[in-house]
Amino acid sequence: MRTKVVENRTPDSRDEVRIAYDRIAERFDETRAAGESGWPFVERLVALARTNCSGSLRVLDAGCGAGRPVLQRLAERGCAVTGIDASAKMCELARRHVPSARILCADMLEVDLGETFDAVIAWDSLFHVPRERHAEAYARFAGWLKPGGGLLLSLGGREGDIRGEMFGASFFYNALAPEAARVLLEGAGFAIAHWELDDLTGGGHLAVLARRT
Ligand SMILES: C[S@@+](CC[C@H](N)C(=O)[O-])C[C@H]1O[C@@H](n2cnc3c(N)ncnc32)[C@H](O)[C@@H]1O
Numbered sequence: 001m002r003t004k005v006v007e008n009r010t011p012d013s014r015d016e017v018r019i020a021y022d023r024i025a026e027r028f029d030e031t032r033a034a035g036e037s038g039w040p041f042v043e044r045l046v047a048l049a050r051t052n053c054s055g056s057l058r059v060l061d062a063g064c065g066a067g068r069p070v071l072q073r074l075a076e077r078g079c080a081v082t083g084i085d086a087s088a089k090m091c092e093l094a095r096r097h098v099p100s101a102r103i104l105c106a107d108m109l110e111v112d113l114g115e116t117f118d119a120v121i122a123w124d125s126l127f128h129v130p131r132e133r134h135a136e137a138y139a140r141f142a143g144w145l146k147p148g149g150g151l152l153l154s155l156g157g158r159e160g161d162i163r164g165e166m167f168g169a170s171f172f173y174n175a176l177a178p179e180a181a182r183v184l185l186e187g188a189g190f191a192i193a194h195w196e197l198d199d200l201t202g203g204g205h206l207a208v209l210a211r212r213t
Contacts, residue, residue, distance in 0.1 A: 014130075017128045026089075033068040037123070049149060051148075060083075060117040060144055061074075065090050065125075067098045070123065081102070084113075086105070091105040119145075120145055122152070128171070128173060131159075142189045191213050193210055
């Protein structure tokens with residue numbers, strides 16, 4: 001992926017992001033399915049959530065993409081999985097790959113789920129949400145989790161706005177400074193369990209595991 005820092009940031013590019021993912025969904029899916037895409041962190045999330053739940057884990061993936069590998073592997077391991085994605089094409093692929101999953105085509109800042117989960121994942125999705133709305137997203141994640149439930153996030157590794165290109169489509173990414181993200185997460189009722197800058201290329205990539213207190 002090629003990236004460059006943008007000076008005139010787009011205040012809210014969620015529609016643009018959704019349309020761009022519709023365009024590239026199949027190529028994105030093929031690439032993702034061939035790799036691990038955060039799976040080692042998902043295994044850590046499952047271990048964390050299991051300390052708080054003895055039965056089948058209920059897991060929500062916010063920005064689940066085409067469902068591979070994460071939702072598919074979780075379903076194969078007996079988890080009850082729900083995915084939300086703003087892109088209709090991604091949802092269509094996720095339903096095909098993970099027929100047992102409940103897949104909702106919706107914006108994570110707007111969807112009303114009316115239920116709670118043992119674990120919530122927002123892997124490589126929140127950096128498409130304007131950072132001015134990250135506090136709201138964290139409050140939503142906390143509301144979707146049972147007390148003691150686990151959260152896995154990835155975030156951009158440094159504050160700023162980036163325009164990147166993937167499979168010929170242009171994408172907007174953004175992030176808060178990591179310490180500002182930590183303050184917001186703790187303010188939303190999360191205790192940080194693991195914090196790792198796992199990729200320093202481009203804008204950097206931060207993996208965060210937390211537990212809802
Ligand atoms: C880079 S992909 C990651 C997909 C999946 N989490 C993975 O790791 O393979 C980002 C996904 O987040 C979705 N997304 C971005 N913003 C969203 C929002 N506000 N609400 C729901 N989905 C969103 C996109 O449609 C896209 O499928």
